[in-house]
Amino acid sequence: MKTIASTNSSAFGEPGIFRGQARFGSPMLSDYVWPLLEIRGQRPGPRLCVSAGVHVNEVSSIEAAIRLQKLFDPKAISGSVSIIPLVNQPALYKYSEYICPIDGKNINFTFPGSKGGTFSEVLCDAIMNEWCAGSDCYVDLHGGDLRENVSKFSIYQRTDDAGLEAMGRRMAMCFDAEIVVGLPKDHMQRPGRPPTGFARHGRLALMSEAGANGLLDESSISFHVEGVLNIARALGILDTPMSAFRNARVACNDYLWVETPVDGEFHAEIEPGMRVTKGQRLGAMRNLFGEEIAEITAPETGLVLWRMTHPSLPKGSSVLAVAVEETQVGQA
Ligand SMILES: [Zn+2]
The missing domain is CATH 2.40.50.100 (RNA polymerase II/Efflux pump adaptor protein, barrel-sandwich hybrid domain)
Known part of the structure; x- marks a missing residue:
């Protein structure tokens, strides 16, 4: 991954706030750049990657990713938080529902992707192995495409790796969710959502869902924002107390x-x-x-x-x- 810094940015990889663009290595992705903001503390610590806009109409989750950029102070955090607020760049201003217009695939069901595949497959591989390289946790924010209304829920992947599954469940419980879904293990047999694709490689990823009908909605925005902040607290990036939980966080497994x-x-x-x-x-x-x-x-x-x-x-x-x-x- 190459980065291009904006004029008001720290150098990439240095303590401070990097603001700019990322370009991935594959020639298939070379027509696009991705907006990237990365906050890096003075103290070493975990790496948290956060994205939204795999589905470009799920605007409350995109707005949450934008607001999160201002909520981490490099002087106060340990480790780093990296944010790409809009993943599906080819769909921007096209308002595509669910799919990437270049290959017609749903990026959300294409993880872990592959280096030699179609645009979406190559992009999923680049997210996992370039941007999220060395991440302790990846969180992809979703919810509320043009024709749907979603409850407030979070998703992790069940796996034979008991430690990874327990960590996924603990992090999914950081969202003030109505429902916490642990995807069945048989999802691991085919390409899937980020929690599935990452778990296939022994790595941690989560999803959060909230929103409706392509609308900006403060309740959904704060659900995503507070959940990611709680994950940063649980990981030890932030040392502030967890926010209060009001919803039942009903544990589900299908x-x-x-x-x-x-x-x-x-x-x-x-x-x-x-x-x-x-x-x-x-x-x-x-x-x-x-x-x-x-x-x-x-x-x-x-x-x-x-x-x-x-x-x-x-x-x-x-x-x-x-x-x-x-x-x-x-x-x-
Ligand atoms: Zn979505």
Whole structure:
């Protein structure tokens, strides 16, 4: 990774605040630069990397990454905090939902990526092995694309490495979340979210989700900001006390997507964060005559992670997702 400093910047890698741009090594990424802000303390310590804007409409998380840049004082911290507030540079000003417009892939499901792959795969590899090289923790902030409303939740990866899993869970609990999801171990068998891709290499990454409909929302912004500050406290970068927790942080261990069986108009009867029981009616699909053509039901007992807000949805697309509580697994 090469860096280009702004005029008001410290030298990269020196104590102080670096402000500028990063350029990754692969020729495939050479048309783009990434905004980079890195705060480095006088004292050595852990390295925390924070990003947002893998999904460019998830603006509360992007705003949180921008605000976080001003919340670490190089005189007060141990180690370093590095922030890229907008990862999906090719989607900027295109308002692409979920995908990177260059290869049509969802960066969020492409980790760990590969050096010889498509643009998104090469970018995931560069994030992991160039920018996050030597990181103790990577946190990717998300939530609230144009047609969705998400609960406040955090994600870590379950793994056979008990120490890594315990650390992931502890860091995910740093967010004042309604739901804390530990992704099942079988996610490790295919490319996935940052927590999955990093865990495949024995490394720690987390995600936080909050927001709705491409709106800036103070409650969602502060959820992301306070969660990252708490992670910096838990890692020992900051020595200030943890902020208060108000939400239940219900521990869950599965993430189930619910699809519509028909083309139609989705009318939800639940909202994100609500508890639901297996088989419960969560909403209905209607046709353009207003007639109900299918029922949407809960696949398991758990909590609603998010739901689509735009009603028009084609057959086979996801209308909502449910997280399964730890205590429910294995029960009839
Ligand atoms: Zn997202």
